[in-house]
Amino acid sequence: MAIGLIGIFVSLALLITLAYRGVSIIIAAPIAALVAMITSGMPLLATYTDIFMPAMAGFVGSYFPIFLTGAIFGALMLFSGYATDLANTITRWLGPARAVFATVLTSALMTYGGISVFVAVFVMFPLARELFRVADIPRRLIPATIALGILTFTMTAIPGAPQVQNIIPGQFFQTSTFAAPALGIVGGTLVFLVGMFWLEFRKKQLMRAGESFNDITTLETKYGRGADLGLTADNAPNGHSNSEASSEATATTTATSAVKAPVTTRKEIDYGDEDLPVAATTTQAPLAPTNHFFPFIPLLLVFIVNFSATQFVLPNLDWSVLEDDAFGGITLSDRSATWAVILALLAAIISIVLLNIRRAKELWQAFVDGTKNSLQPIFNTASEVGYGAVIASLAAFTIVRDGIFGISSNALVTSAVSTSVISGVTGSASGGMTIALNAFGEDLRNMAVDQGISMEVMHRITSMASGGLDSMPHNGAVITLLMVCGLSHRESYKDVFMITLVIPTLVTAALIGGILLIG
Structure with missing residues (x-):
């Protein structure tokens, strides 16, 4: 048992290391699971084909339609030019x-409106x-600043958010994305207000210290001023996936300026160093919106159909x-x-096609x-879920389980702790939450029923808990965000850490x- 427990922690360390080094999670997860299998004396082939793969396939079977429709919707928003025009319109309203x-507002509107977090990154950076x-x-x-809008309150807290982190708890607690609306609004508002306070505080602090926009960055020092990484999902670090796991549509577009459209010809920029990603490519120019509304x-x-289907149509x-x-x-x-x-995203997709019917x-x-x-985002997360299923099947995992349930007898606390810890280990909110709920979901439901805790409250707290410790340095969304912005962990992770973790x-x-105080 002791060797098996050590094997679990070694496999977790290996998973984190491989993910941070850019190894695809599709490969890293079974390798890390192999270490745990060997130290626990599990049959390797049987465990892989009958535990790892069914769990992986189950996640794909449950959530592939969400990833697919979300990917197509994001791609259409980019190709139609709507995403960029939306950002520019809001900017004109508020001013530099x-x-x-x-x-923050534009980023939040995009992700709450159903655009994946990675699409929002590539649109928002320029x-x-x-x-x-200015x-x-x-x-x-x-x-x-971008992270506050896309990786916090619109991802897990605000009721109705169409991101997968707000959908997964519904499968376990039989709730909707609008679960515990008052609690979600309060939590989301607090995250937004405290996050804005921190950003404004840091802005004033850095400017008082004499720092400006034109100060050279670490990457400029290494590659020369003016270097533009031009990352897209095609050349972002392999295997990095968060809510992030739905970064699907960005492979078709470049990080562009707020006014200029993406480049429309395939090209490569040689930065003189193989560690830098290839410049972005696209096969088609975005269409120019004719009406800013x-x-x-x-x-x-997305919001109207999601709300209507949840509250009126489906029931x-x-x-x-x-x-x-x-x-x-x-x-x-x-x-x-x-x-x-799914219905909400399909409605949004159809609306874009109809609005651009002449350019269908x-x-x-x-x-x-x-x-x-x-495909890659969902298989990344599904592979992590398969890894979690293997760990949960090991005899030594009972020690981990008892340790987690020993922290508190309260279902809310136990759900939040287990989800947060596993999300932090895997570097994925959706993957960590799925692993935790697969392992403890039934026990948590029974505990909550016995303690009179609403399933809607369980949904909201579990969803919000997934979006905290997941933002460790090896988190895929964090790594991609920093690379797109051309900044290093040393320069910007401190503020990302505060905002997202x-x-x-x-x-x-x-x-x-x-909740515990009020009862």
């Missing part, structure tokens, strides 16, 4: 003087860079057919969160690229404390 707020340049704000704050329509549809339909053995005995509550988001043939490339690029974790802990 509110550069930090404008960046805009934020221009805003920060306002002469130190550029090291760009990653944290149009980009808001798909985002509004009022006859679902007696689900009693058939062919459907495995599921109920509407088991699938409503997933179905509502040109938009076809977005469908092709979105479909292709939905410390603040969400403290707010989640405060909410749990408030």
Whole structure:
């Protein structure tokens, strides 16, 4: 048992190391699982084919439609030019003087509107860079500013968020993406306000110290001023996946300025160092929006259709057919969160096509690229889920389980701790939450029922807990965000750490404390 427990921790360390070194999670997860199997004396082939693979396939089977529709939607927003036009419109409304707020607001609107976090990164960076340049704000704050909008309250807290981190708990607690709306709004507002306070504090602190936008960065020192990494999902670090795991659509576009469109010819830029990524490529120019209100329509549809399907449409339909053995005995509550988001994303996709019906043939490339690029993100996360299933099957895992449940007898605390810790280890909010709920979900449900805790509250706290410790340095979204912005961990991770890890974790802990206090 002791050797098996040591093997678990060694395999976890190996997984973190491989992920941080850029090894694809699809490869790293089974390798790390192999270490745990060997030290525990498990049959290697049987464990891989009958534990690892079924868990991996189960995740793909449950969430592939979300990744696919989200990928296509993101690609269409980019190809139609709506994403860039949306960012520019909001910027014009607020002005460069509110550069930090404008960046956070635009990023949040995109992700809450259904655009994947990675798509938002590639759209927001050039805009934020221009805003920060005009306002002469130190550029090291760009990653944290974008992160506040895409990796915190719109990912896990605000009710109705169509990101996968807000969908997964519904499968275990039979809840919708609008679970515990008041709690989610309070938590999301706190994360936003404290995050804005930190960014404004750091902006003033750095500017008082004499730092400006034009100060040379670490990468400029290494590769020369003016170097543009031009990262896309095609050349971002392999295997890095967070809510991030749905970065699918960005392979078709470049990081562009707030005004200029992406390059439309394939090319490579030689930076003289093989460690730098190849410059971005695209096969098609984005279309120019003819009406600045149009980009808001798909985002509004995501919310309206998601809310309507959750609250009115789906509950009022006859679902007696689900009693058939062919459907495995599921109920509407088991699938409503997933179905509502799929319908919402489909409605948004259709709206973009209809608004650009005369250019439908040109938009076809977005469908092709979105479909292709939905595959790696979901298989990255699914591979982590397979790894978690192997660990949970080991005899030594009972010690880990007892340790987690020994922290507190309260279901909320136990769910938050287990989700946070495993998300931190895997560097993935969605992967960590799925692993934790697969291992402890039934026990947590029973504990919550016995303690009179609402399943909706369990949903919201578990979702928010996944978006804290996941933002460790090896987190894929963090690494990609820093690389897109051309900044190093040393320069910008301190602020990203505060925005995406410390603040969400403290707010989640405060909410749990408030719930326990009020009862």
